[in-house]
Amino acid sequence: MIHLNRLSYSFGSNWALKDISLHVEKGEFIFLTGHSGAGKTTLMRLLYGALPVKRGQATVAGYELHKLKRKQIPDLRRELGVVFQDFKILPNRSVYENVALALTVRSMAKSTIDKRVRAIIRALGLENKTYIKCHKLSGGEQQRVAIARSMVVNPKLILADEPTGNLDFELSMHLMDVFKQFHTHGTTIIMATHSREILRTVPDAKVIHLDGGKICEPPEHILSEMAS
């Protein structure tokens, strides 16, 4: 699903990532850990084409990012689902419109869009909020809308950058259940987090720890959290 070979990225003279090599198989659940500034978000942004690959090689869902042209980025993103800490949903549009957006850009038939949107909204327990504008929803509900939007396209890969960072413990656990459900259906998930509670929810997940832009061995406390 993902193959990185000596991937590096710098902002001016500051190296955010240095010589990252990584291989992720289809259906894996990966936790990306590390302190703030370790390079987690930069790596995520490289994976969904928000930053160009200038040094090293990266292949994501069959797309060679180091050779990717600008006009091919939308095609890459159609294979992915991306979830952010700050939700990135349209507050003045309804739940239905936000979720349908991901399918509308693919020029799908209205009836297909309707069927798939309603199914995912039901699966995430948002059916009684279908036509409510998103700014009226709680944080947890807004994040569920963002997850619904990323999942409605049946992505091969989900990239989640601190998806529970703005939520309380209970809501975070509920959302992790949602992610796990999709994972059991074969979706590959890469989730950036530094929450111990979140790490504990998927004990069989692989942990990739970043420090100073390099992949390191996960610290002992992370491994013990996973084990517990």
Added chain:
Amino acid sequence: MISLIFRLIGRGIRDLGLHPWANIFTLVAVTMVSLLAALFMFTLHNVNQELLKTRGQVQMQIFWQSGTAAEAYNRQWDKLSKLDGLKEIRTFTPDDALKHLSEALNGEDDFAWMKEQNNPLQPTALLAFSVKAGVENDRWATDLLSRLKELPYVDKVHYNPLQIDLAKGWIGLTRSVIWPIIGFLGLVVALVVGNTIRLSLMTRKDEIEILYLVGAKQWFIRLPLLTGGALLGLTGSSIALGTLYGAQIFFEDVLNFPPLFIKLTFLPPDQCIALLGAVTLIGMFSSFVAVRG
């Protein structure tokens, strides 16, 4: 595909309602700038009209032979009044000419003794033609002159070739002054309207970012925004022209008194279309640039 394009255009129109205040303020700004531009064009147009009326004309005076039957020269006056480019025709029968002569002499002599078959003055017509830009005026004038001279019963035709040079010079001057001014005005309108629409699109920055994130292609994002930009430009410039038209009707005769006699006229259709088209295109272009940024 075509239905999708129409759907996106429809979405562009509907989306204007998503940020009503931002769009209302943008529309007001576009309207005001368009109104200023239209007002400037209106002033230029009227000043130019007035100046051309007095300085962009060529006069020719035709004298018919003495004793020509009134029926003959009356018929020719009718035909002459339909000539292309004719702005004004003033005709004088021998009696009219005598009357004007008497008035010119403060009525000291009514020349009654000259009437009744003794009037030596000839029937005349004074024709004023507007000089057309782009026409070879010397040739046009000599052609017209020879045509007029060939008319039956015509004795002679007077005209001043210097008038042609003067009119040509004046037209050249107005053209060389007006076009740079209009160009500068266009630049100012483009910058102000363009930046206003670009700034108004900042309210939709998040939406554009999200659309890119879910895999929307460039045209899918741009088409509704271009539609919105074009609609803002077209509506703003239409309101501006409508307001100006209302004002023109209201103030039409405000300068129409002695000695000015200036009747304010509205912008010609080609200038109206140019303004509407330019502001609409600026709206579209600035939306295009905003998304690109």
